[in-house]
Amino acid sequence: MVNFTKIYDVLIVGAGPVGLATALGLRQRGIHNILVIDQTHNFRPVGQVLDILPNGLKALNCIQAQAYEAIAAAGIRFSPANFSPNNQPKISPEWVQKNTNGERISAIPLSFEHWFNLYGEGRVSMAWYELQTCLRNLLPENLVKVNHRCVNVVDEPELGCVRINSICDRKIEANPYAHWEKEQPQNHLSSEDLEPLNPSCQLQSFRAKIVIAADGINSRIRQVLYENTPYQPVAKPEYSGFSAIGCTHITDIPPSLRTELEETFFSDCRIVTVIQDKITPNCQSLDKPRMILLNRPTGEIGYLLHAALPLDTLEKSSGNSLINLAITDLKKANFPDSLQKLVSLSSLKTLYKRPYYIHRVTISNQPKFPSSAHLYVPDSDVEIQPFWSQGRVVLVGDAIHGMPPFAAQGVNQGFEDALVIVTLLEQLAKNNHWNHSDKITQCFQTYEEFRRPFMAKIQQATLERLEWSETQLLEYNQAVYGRNFQDIIQQLKASG
Known part of the structure; x- marks a missing residue:
């Protein structure tokens, strides 16, 4: 069944933490004609424990204060009791780094208070599913549609929108607010691949003025956008060379x-x-x-x-x-x-x-990778910068800069993407520029120009920070965690 009439202002593909935070931020700013779709059939407890660090919490607080309060309250805080069982004072819990002889090299205090005193915000740990659930519970149930796997993206300039084609089962959908399902492998279909459809499936389409692709590191939308472009070799995620x-x-x-x-x-x-x-x-x-x-x-x-x-x-x-x-x-x-x-x-x-x-934000000789990496090597030494948007479609989170978790910045940088996007779209909406393709292009260019250089530094730190000196680490921590996000918002508004 195809819906020919409804055109959303914003369609978000992906109901993970970044997609949901983006939806919350849009609604907070008065943009209500939105929808979130996801390929999962049910919400089930999966995923690893994430560290939500000061920059992620600061971004989330600016996106929506209620979301920040929910996460800060529900997350694990490593705050010790006053005394241990033997009545000795307890030290703040730490994540210690040692060499193979057991000699202490360094330590990262884990308490919320320690980080708050240093950077003006703390840190919490939380299972991926719990984070997703906290954010999902702040949205009206009818704004999140599960069982819709995106398979194609079609520009419809005559309607001033983009059409997302998705596949869903014809069976009755289970309650999407019960569990979260493990991510299924993407099925790389094009529109020509859709016929004949499996009898148990149907094609459904959605239209929107703007599509935000928060569909993860194996983003189908990224693959569609990069098809038949110079960036097709990096449409799919590259093996970083590292494994767990x-x-x-x-x-x-x-x-x-x-x-x-x-x-x-x-x-x-x-x-x-x-x-x-x-x-x-x-x-x-x-x-x-x-x-x-x-x-x-x-x-x-x-x-x-x-x-x-x-x-x-x-x-x-x-x-x-x-x-x-x-x-x-x-x-x-x-x-x-x-x-x-x-x-x-x-x-x-x-x-x-x-x-x-990894999705490298810049294709170059920096940062360095291990010899086991499988990376696209262009013919030229010229630095390549894969685009972050095309027309009315923009990529966020792991879909544009997925990376190994060594610096614990995956979801935190995703929240920063969400904050930048919702701030810029707020200005677009206030000026009623939904039908102005040039203004949308300008909006997305500002997003990319603002975020790409910072993400390049984050990806470099992710791969190389264990080799850094203490001075380099302190400078990195201050540059990432110590920023004033209200200043960032003002910079973005001034750019418009």
């Missing part, structure tokens, strides 16, 4: 091994990142692994190994072969036997792997 191998719960740990781990790595903390702080002959700086260890209050230990691994090797590995792959990488980097033994005890039930992909 982890196990959330290891239970049967011999007492001697547990004692060694606790004395070496957990003596002063429950969460620690272990790195090889010296470059070994077999392991260059960018390729060397880092291992996050978590000593759970229940006595179980979890780990997450970040390693530079060939993608085909990772994809072929599972179960015991995946465990052996992790052990081999640790051994190559001269990690201690105790950590190799821990990995050998991984539970197959809680063992997982994840390749990390």
Whole structure:
């Protein structure tokens, strides 16, 4: 069934945190003729725990104060009690970085208050699903439509809008406010691929003056926009060269091994990142692994190994072969036997792997990538900057700058995108320029010019920050977390 009459002012594709924050920001600014669609069938608890850092919280507060208050209240705050069970004062919880000998290199305090005192805003941690739920609950239910997988984007200048074609099941939809479903692989269809449709599916179209693509790192809209352009080689996410191998719960740990781990790595903390702080002959700086260890209050230990691994090797590995792959990488980097033994005890039930992909905002020789990366290499040395918008369609969040999670900036930068977009669209709406394609183009150009240079620095920091000096890290933290977002809003309004 195709809706020929309804034309939304804004259609948001993607009901993740960034898409929902954008919808909330638009409504806060009086733009109500909007809709959010998503390919999921049901809302179900999936996703990892995210760190919402000062810049993300500042952006969210400017987007909508109610959303900020909900997230700040629901997020995990690492604020210690006044005294420990033995009546000794507790120190603020920290995420400690140590070398493979267990020597302390640095530490990041995790308390909300510590970050607030430094940057004027705190930090909270929250599961992806809980973050999505908090934002979704602030929107009217009828504004979020699930079971609509975008397959094509069509410009309709005669109507002054864009048409999004989507596929949905004909079956009765389950309650979309019950669960969140794991993201399904994108089906790369064009309009020619839609006939004949599966009998259980139907094609539905939506029209809007503006389409905001918040459909994730495997964005279908990005692929459509980049098709038959010089940017087609980077339409799909590129393998960054980095992957994760982890196990959330290891239970049967011999007492001697547990004692060694606790004395070496957990003596002063429950969460620690272990790195090889010296470059070994077999392991260059960018390729060397880092291992996050978590000593759970229940006595179980979890780990997450970040390693530079060939993608085909990772994809072929599972179960015991995946465990052996992790052990081999640790051994190559001269990690201690105790950590190799821990990995050998991984539970197959809680063992997982994840390749990390990236959408580079600038195609150039900087930043550097490990040798295991699969990246498009242009014929020319000229820097390439893939566009962030085309006509009435604009990309936000992971759809334009998805990256590995090493700097914990994915969702935070997505919130910054949302703030910039809703601020600029507020001006567009006030001037009633929905039908002025030149004004829309100008709006999106301002968004790209404002965000691209900053995102290039964020992506560089994501890949290289472990090699930075303490001075470089302090400068980065202040530049990212310490900004005044009211000043940013005023700059954007002045640009219009």
